Amino acid sequence: MKTHEVGNVVELKSGGPAMTVNLVIEAEGNNTIVDINYINLGFKKGDVVCSWFTNNKLEEAPFKAATVEACEE
Numbered sequence: 192m193k194t195h196e197v198g199n200v201v202e203l204k205s206g207g208p209a210m211t212v213n214l215v216i217e218a219e220g221n222n223t224i225v226d227i228n229y230i231n232l233g234f235k236k237g238d239v240v241c242s243w244f245t246n247n248k249l250e251e252a253p254f255k256a257a258t259v260e261a262c263e264e
Contacts, residue, residue: 194256195239201259209262210241213251229253 195201199212216229217236229238234253241259242251 194237195259200262201239201241202262203254203258204260205258208243208245210243210259212239213242214240216240216253 195212195215197212197215200209201212202209214225216234216238217226229240232253234255237256238253239256239259240251240253242249244250
Protein backbone atom coordinates (compact mmCIF):
# COMPACT_ATOMS: atom_id res chain seq x y z
CA MET A 192 0.00 0.00 0.00
CA LYS A 193 1.31 3.45 -0.89
CA THR A 194 1.97 5.65 2.10
CA HIS A 195 0.55 9.13 2.23
CA GLU A 196 2.55 12.28 2.93
CA VAL A 197 1.62 15.67 4.36
CA GLY A 198 0.49 17.91 1.51
CA ASN A 199 -0.81 15.09 -0.71
CA VAL A 200 -4.24 15.63 -2.21
CA VAL A 201 -6.44 12.59 -1.64
CA GLU A 202 -10.05 11.53 -1.79
CA LEU A 203 -12.07 8.76 -0.25
CA LYS A 204 -12.10 5.63 -2.40
CA SER A 205 -15.89 5.79 -2.18
CA GLY A 206 -15.87 9.35 -3.57
CA GLY A 207 -16.16 12.82 -2.11
CA PRO A 208 -14.25 16.09 -2.15
CA ALA A 209 -10.53 16.49 -2.66
CA MET A 210 -8.79 16.66 0.72
CA THR A 211 -5.31 17.71 1.82
CA VAL A 212 -3.33 15.44 4.14
CA ASN A 213 -2.39 17.52 7.21
CA LEU A 214 -0.95 14.78 9.42
CA VAL A 215 0.25 11.23 8.98
CA ILE A 216 -0.16 9.50 12.32
CA GLU A 217 3.22 8.50 13.79
CA ALA A 218 4.89 9.62 10.58
CA GLU A 219 8.22 10.26 12.29
CA GLY A 220 7.92 7.46 14.81
CA ASN A 221 7.30 10.02 17.54
CA ASN A 222 4.26 9.53 19.73
CA THR A 223 3.14 13.13 20.08
CA ILE A 224 0.06 14.07 22.10
CA VAL A 225 -1.83 14.42 18.81
CA ASP A 226 -0.75 10.94 17.66
CA ILE A 227 -1.68 9.42 21.01
CA ASN A 228 -5.14 11.01 20.87
CA TYR A 229 -5.79 9.48 17.43
CA ILE A 230 -4.27 6.12 18.46
CA ASN A 231 -6.65 6.07 21.44
CA LEU A 232 -9.50 6.49 18.93
CA GLY A 233 -8.36 3.37 17.05
CA PHE A 234 -6.17 4.90 14.35
CA LYS A 235 -2.79 3.41 13.54
CA LYS A 236 0.56 4.38 12.07
CA GLY A 237 0.06 5.59 8.50
CA ASP A 238 -3.55 6.73 8.96
CA VAL A 239 -4.14 10.35 8.00
CA VAL A 240 -5.85 13.51 9.15
CA CYS A 241 -7.20 15.52 6.22
CA SER A 242 -8.87 18.87 5.66
CA TRP A 243 -11.26 20.07 2.96
CA PHE A 244 -13.83 22.80 2.36
CA THR A 245 -17.60 22.33 2.46
CA ASN A 246 -19.59 25.44 1.54
CA ASN A 247 -16.60 27.66 2.41
CA LYS A 248 -16.26 25.97 5.83
CA LEU A 249 -12.99 24.24 6.65
CA GLU A 250 -13.55 20.65 7.80
CA GLU A 251 -11.01 18.21 9.26
CA ALA A 252 -11.18 14.51 10.15
CA PRO A 253 -9.02 11.40 10.52
CA PHE A 254 -9.24 8.55 8.01
CA LYS A 255 -7.83 5.03 7.83
CA ALA A 256 -5.04 4.98 5.23
CA ALA A 257 -6.77 2.18 3.32
CA THR A 258 -9.86 4.35 2.72
CA VAL A 259 -8.14 7.18 0.83
CA GLU A 260 -6.27 7.35 -2.44
CA ALA A 261 -4.45 10.00 -4.45
CA CYS A 262 -6.75 12.25 -6.47
CA GLU A 263 -6.65 11.85 -10.21
CA GLU A 264 -4.89 14.88 -11.68
